[in-house]
Amino acid sequence: MSQVYSLWRGLTRVPVVGTSVGARIFSLAFAQKAPYFATIRPRFTVLEPNHAELVIPKRRGVHNHIGTVHAIALCNGLEAAMGALAEATVPADKRWIPKGMDVDYTAKATSDITCIAETDPEQWTGENPDLPVRVKGVRDDGTVVVQGVIRLWVTPKR
Template identity: 75%
Template sequence: MASVLHLYDRVTRLPQGHRIFSVLFSLKAPYFATVRPRFTELRPNYAELTVRKRRRVHNHIGTVHVIAICNGLEAAMGALAEATVPARKRWIPKGMDVAYTAKATSDITCIAQTDPERWTGDDPEVPVLVRGVRDDGTVVVEGVIRLWVTEKPAS
């Protein structure tokens, strides 16, 4: 829905705007707040946020827990979907497939992106490519979140 993108565009012009938007977005699905996502970019077909490496998201070996990263990836995907889905359609996550490819030893940048053509076709399944990247550029998690995108029911 354009309202999330409109809010992002308006709020991020303010001092501390990215932080404010991130807090507001986390209110939409409170479990997003567990990883304190900090959105850095949002546009149709692309969302990026950071999950800071802090004790609250550590696992037993002191790295960022992969489920915390998946929460960040899902937040990025949700923002992307809200910013991209055509007004006449609605979406819901259908599944997530991820691979853990390296240790998450720094803050993690969570990125979600889609092919613009997938939103307009007849296939209701829209794949969102997601990846979590360490500060040094190493991909630590990568995968796909599949969305089910359908027409909104008639009012």
Template identity: 70%
Template sequence: MSQVLTLWNKATVLPLGQRVFSFLFARKAPYFASIRPRFLTLEPNRVELLIPNRRRVHNHLKSVHAIALCNGLEAAMGALAEATIPADKRWIPKGMEVAYTAKATGDVTCIAETEPEQWIAENPDVPVQVRGVLADGTVVIEGVIRLWVTPRKR
């Protein structure tokens, strides 16, 4: 089991465990701290985290900024990759394609998903489906983050 998944499993049995995990995750990759992600679900092939709607992540339209949304999607993808990848492989992001589909006027849940067979296939290109959703179900951003997954060097 990966370190990220082990930490999630240990932290979430504690009071405020999701918040503790989220804080520790953001410390490991400090740029993620700018959006204050709150992880909601972390399991192989699926991660959900919340970007709280607050002034610090707003644009001139008083909605969540596009780059803050991308930051949330990348944090979800990174946690998913760490929780999912086989121990004998490594990953690196190689590209991100997103479409902004609605104004992000509230808290945004960022979701990253893959299929189990993607991680064991011969093809090193692993597309992670990502989207950001408001509480009412409105999708505000969607796309794919492509990973390059290769055998770990020994």
């Protein structure tokens, strides 16, 4: 189990701390490890192998000129969700690095946005180093505002 996933499980399962407080502490720690993620103030809500979710709060600091969540803030949230998923899922004998991102903006991001990253278990066991992670951002009303794929390069550790 990776350090990231161990930290998530530890913080969200401690009865004294509670799931909500543990998730907030994890989110702050995660954003400190990769400081650019802190610009969107991610709030992780789900982290397990092959699935991660976080919320980008809609606030002035992530707005574009029309008052919606900026496209690059959305991509930042998708990449944070993907990174947490990858850390929680990658086999111990492999490593990963992002290789590219293809996204489509499908609606205005007019509320908090839930960023979701997903893979299938068998994707991590094959020999092909190209691993597509499905990502999407969803408004509070369920409307998908951004969707796409972040491609990873997964190779054996040396």
